Amino acid sequence: MKKINQVAVVGGTHGNEFSGIYLLRKWQKSPDLLAREGLNVETLFANPKGFEENKRYLDCDLNRQFTLEDLANPALANYEQSRAKVINAQLGPKGNAKSDFIIDLHNTTSNMGPTLILLKSDDFNKKMGAYVLAKMPEAIVVYEDQVSMEEHYFLASIAPQGVIVEIGPQPQSVIRQDVLDWMETMTQTILDFVALYNNNQLPELPASYDAYKYTESLTLPQDEDGERIGMVHKNVQDNDFKPLSKGAPIFTLFDGGEITYQGEYEAYPHFINEAAYYDNNLAMSLAEKITITLD
Template identity: 70%
Template sequence: MDKINTVAIVGGTHGNEYSGIYLLRQWDKQPEIISRSTFSTETVFANEKAFEQNKRYVDFDLNRQFSHDDLNNPNLRGYEQCLAKSLNQQLGPKGDARTDFIIDLHNTTSNMGPSLILLQSDEFNRKMGAYVKQHMPSAVVVFEDHASVEEHFFLSSLSLQGVIVEIGPQPQSVIRQDVLDWMAEMTKHILDFIELHNQADVPALPRTYEAFKYTETLSLPLDEAGERAGMVHHSVQDGDFKPLKDGDPIFTLFDGTEIFWEGDYIAYPHFINEAAYYDNNLAMSLAEKLIVHTD
């Protein structure tokens, strides 16, 4: 891959995910922490209005507004829809962006630990995942390469290369030191890897490592009236990236009835019971485990 010249670190895409916001404030005071010799780094506070209102978003989830169709649709005039167009001008435009690489910082209420979400599985991303895990053994790598970067609607898809740093568990509108420290460390390793890539000096990496590949999203059970009828089973709750096998309990209805996973693969739930996803009645994402080859 070509040299990366410009990197944007984005925080506050969701206004009540505080770790990235407060890290940006610190890095703005100490820019040497995120500065490297072979590329320029800028910080972007994506949704200050949502932060001021202590909400995830004002009108619409900002991190779902970056499809080509939506960015080019003049009839979409909600606050985040207009903000997405402005960010597209600032960092993009999508498909021909002036920004080479975006690091988008997020918190989750789910027990995912320090997770690195990659939108591509090309050699650069495979090696970056290996480098991060080599220097941060607690890190989990998740590939969301079921769609091309052009087809994704995340903010990080504005650039040709981009990642999502997703750290939890952290309640909304709260700061936790362990979570903030994980986010700062993972960001450092990503920046270090880009620097080494630019210098053609990436060190020896493990030939393989374990990661996860997104497969599908499950919804919470509903009754005939469309009302929520149950919850995530207690044996699944907080068990992000632990195996779920065919026949394992996955939901409990409010009347006590258990619902069991019916799947033809061993699934690894994550984003389990994410508070922000209740707007869409989503219960969790599922993934398969895979062995990633770095060569």
């Protein structure tokens, strides 16, 4: 892999996720805080109108607009679709990007703590996960490498390398100090890692570590008319990354009944009851626990 020189730190992809937005303001006033030898680090406020109107998005989710097909489609021209094309021109274009690496900053209402989402499982990303965990033992590493960067629709997939920093729990349109501090620490740690990786100066890392691999998403229970008939079970709520075995209750129905987990693998729920996902009726994501071994 060639050295990473051009780095973009992106905040405000969703206008009501405040930690990244206020950190960007801080870093724009004091760019030396992001400076690393050999790196050119720029910051980007992705969805300013969403922030102005205190909404996740105006027309559609900006963080789902970055497939090559959608970026090339001039008919997709609402606010977020247009912003995606502008951002792609600034940081990309995807497939031949000016940016080598993107860090996209997000908040979740779910009790996920400081979570690093990796979109690839190559040497660079595996070592990044190990380094972040060594510096932040409270962190969680999730791999969403089920498709290639070219196929991903996330903003961070514009560049050949990109990660999502996902920190919670934080309500929409709120700032929490613990959450903001975690986001700042993780971002600084990632930048430290990139500078060290470039120069073959990484410290000794553990030979292996535990991580999670996204498998599927579950929807809230509905009736035949599409009306919601239940909610996330209280035993699951706030228990992100706690194991869920077959037969365990996962949803409570409004009539008092329960739906149990019937998967054939031990699942680790996350993004549990994420407020932003209610428009898609999503209840949680599931992952399997995996062991990452460094080469």
